Amino acid sequence: MPAQITYVSGHKNPDTDSCCSAICYSRFLKACHPKRNIIPMTAGPIMEQTRFILNKFGVTPPDVISDISPKAKHVPQTGRDVLNINQPVSQALEIYNQKQQLDFACIDDENNYIGMLQINDLITSILRPVNETDMTQISCTINSLIKTLGAQIVHNTQNLNEINKYRLVIPTMDLEGFKLISDSWDVERWSESLFIMGYNPEITSYIIKNNGGMIILTRSAEQITRIKAMQKTHQPMNRVSSHQAINEMVHHEMEGPEGTSVILQHIQTHNETDPLYNIIKEAPEHTTIMCTSFCVAAATVLSKQATPVKLLCKSDKVHQVKDNTPLRDIKERFLAHKQVHALAVVDQQGKYLNLLKRFDIEDVNLIDLVLVDHNELGQQPTGSQAIGVSIIEIVDHHKIAIDDQQKVQKMTVKPVGCTCTIIFELFKQKGVQLDKQTASLLMSAILTDTLILKSPTATKTDAETLKLLQDLTGIDYLQLGAEIFSSVQGFSSMDKKKVVKQDYKVFEAKQGRYGVSQVEVSSHSQISDDVINELLQILKEMSTNEGLFLTCCLVTDVQLNSSILITNGPASFADVVGYGLWKNKKCCYDLPGVVSRKKQLMPHLINVLSLLE
Incomplete structure (x- = not known):
């Protein structure tokens, strides 16, 4: 079984800061704890912009893990005895006498799992047969x-x-x-x-x-x-x-x-x-x-x-699980089948790996999770609440919104424009050497999250950090920022729904749930009538499929420092939104000077929705 894993993960629908934070902070943790098995990951597909940055600096993208829930294969070896199907049941009774082991996985000579033998089942068949005929009959070799x-x-x-x-x-x-x-x-x-x-x-x-x-x-x-x-x-x-x-x-x-x-x-x-x-x-x-x-x-x-064991072991599927079975499913199996006291873990070829009892999955810590660039439950990777997962640390620049039931050992949260700004400070504080590649990723993330320092979320600390990273890497951050944002294809991509879902969040209002996406484009000239019609259809489908009363897509032109808000929702929304139409397009609003969803759009939307009947 593998050593305990520590995942460093950004939020679902990861942006560049989320992905680069996971990579850079995992490198920081490895430098501080070289013996730990620390793995960066993303909780969703990597954005086009992020891929451009990773390719530019020769960084292998982290694995996309849709669910971190611990599996049967993550449980350490329990060390319980197994029986070969050709062994006599006396061997099971001898082990029971020595170790009080009640359940045995039974295998063949090739380590293939065959079935489960339970000591309790031997009472009627071996120890106390029900009639005289059974008492005097033996099947053996x-x-x-x-x-x-x-x-x-x-x-x-x-x-x-x-x-x-x-x-x-x-x-x-x-x-x-x-x-x-x-x-x-x-x-x-x-x-x-x-x-x-x-x-x-x-x-x-x-x-x-x-x-x-x-x-x-x-x-x-x-x-x-x-x-x-x-x-x-x-x-x-x-x-x-x-x-x-x-x-x-x-x-x-x-x-x-x-x-x-x-x-x-x-x-x-x-x-x-x-x-x-x-x-x-x-x-x-x-x-x-x-x-x-x-x-x-x-x-x-x-x-x-x-x-022989082969004549008495149970070969039904209820006593075995595949090695990729989540622990929650194993717990449900035990709850649903009271007669099942142990489960044999097998690989995809049916080879025996381990034997689990009910208590082996209770209060067990198999995966440590470090959250970067988020903390709220809805944005955490799927499985963060699963059996065997412990959130040990959070590094974030957002408002603290972690669930009250979650226990976190350490939190580093600062009001700056980018999580990578905080990570750079941690490198300096601990005296961990920062190589050029890691510094380049930190710089790129700060540039994208602060929109080259144009976003209202950008702080003096972000600007100072960019200058320090510029000196360290020898890369002009203004030129790098322009290169990054000009590389984005935006809606020129064939799969526009995928583009909309890349940086997408769901919020709550008195009317119900609503979703807001943000897409950065190199120019608003990409937004043709055909693109608008296609986006409106995508937003409508999202509202229907996800039960949302309103869906919005904020299309941001970083160079112009301006955005367009495309919406699908109640007709009365147009009366309270407070922005004029963009090029007289229905459901499209012109938002000059608005580039930040968090700092500019969301406060305005919250006020608008409070007025909406």
Whole structure:
């Protein structure tokens, strides 16, 4: 999983100041915190003007991220155990006993996620079957039995990994009694029987002659063979020594010095006194024989746990999520499905990545967010309120309008004309070296946001900063400003709706919501009758689609220091707007000297709308 991310982001519909602030402030933070994973981003498409600036100074545009909501892939590894589908469920129970883990992701040999195993589901299927038939039936492989019982094969010709169904049989009677019980068994019944037994050569021989499916020789068989071995070597076998030998067998390892089973060593060494040797030696292909150090009772209980995980895990989709699933959706999944206690995270190819519990996504901090050039909730990147996101800092030059519920660790807000002016001051205060490329971006942003210092929002600090940056870069800021604004195509672009939406904000009034866009053009000569008609249609569609009672587009000619306001709204708006028509065009108003939406247009609109019935 990736390291925690810090995003530095401007507002939605980013202008040049928003984009350049994100780039420059992320560079500042990286210089101050070189070990942090700090990434500049934009919350929307980059404007044409901004692209011109980035291209001019050789800067790679930041990624456009439409939603920063943390995803499943952002959650650190939880370290929970996983199970291979070929492992016996005894492995799950052993882990539960050690770590109290209740849920297990189950994977194949290629790390593909297959399903989920829950300990609670084993209660009826393994630990407490509901009827006698279930209690005496086992579905397992030879390998899963070996792993569960710590067993070793004495005789086998069958596939170790093939799943077979067996019926448990515990021969506790003498041979004649066993013959009576098994007298009605057909060939299939014998082949599907799994016999767990101690030292009983007669019954073992009878089972082998009838092609029994499997024989598991338990600890008592090993104890007796060892005692017989001691008798063969004429060691005294009084009550004490016999008891001692049996006790030693309880703790004796199943594997001998050369990897062969202890029971087999004793049988092979003392075959003339132990009939089991010849019996096992003559076992047919169909009968598998293995031995375990567990007693009959323990082996019987554990054998049910030899069922491979693949037979019991749930393969439904409700227990898995893709790695790009937002945490909010994961939380909703847990709330909607009370039986789901864990979710497996998989990549787009279905490979297993992580296992999440409900509490893994509560009060978790995965993404730090730094807001530049804005602070109000409506302008923040989508996902700023999501689970796992913390707004740690704000750098802005606008009025503070952050939501009361949002907790921010640090705020730097100053009444200047551009956020990049503040960022330049921070570079100076911290003594962080400012390279020419970063300085050029700061200069460009200040020029665009203050309209080459012509905007009413421009301050003395902005002007002084431009002069300092001019000295640092050797670039004449007046020439640069003229070049930037002359590069803008404005409405010569084919997609005029996209141009209108680039710098667009929605506001509230007593009549309802209304939207105001601002577009900068190199000359008002671009505004032909066809362009006006097309813009009016676009504004009308925006009003309908977004439920707005008024939409406006402020078209600003920076060189002339003048704007045109094109509107779609109630007819009575013309009576109170207070501006004359531009070239006698209906719904188009001439605003000489108006270049700032924030400082000039919005205060006027607020007053106008208060008069509108």
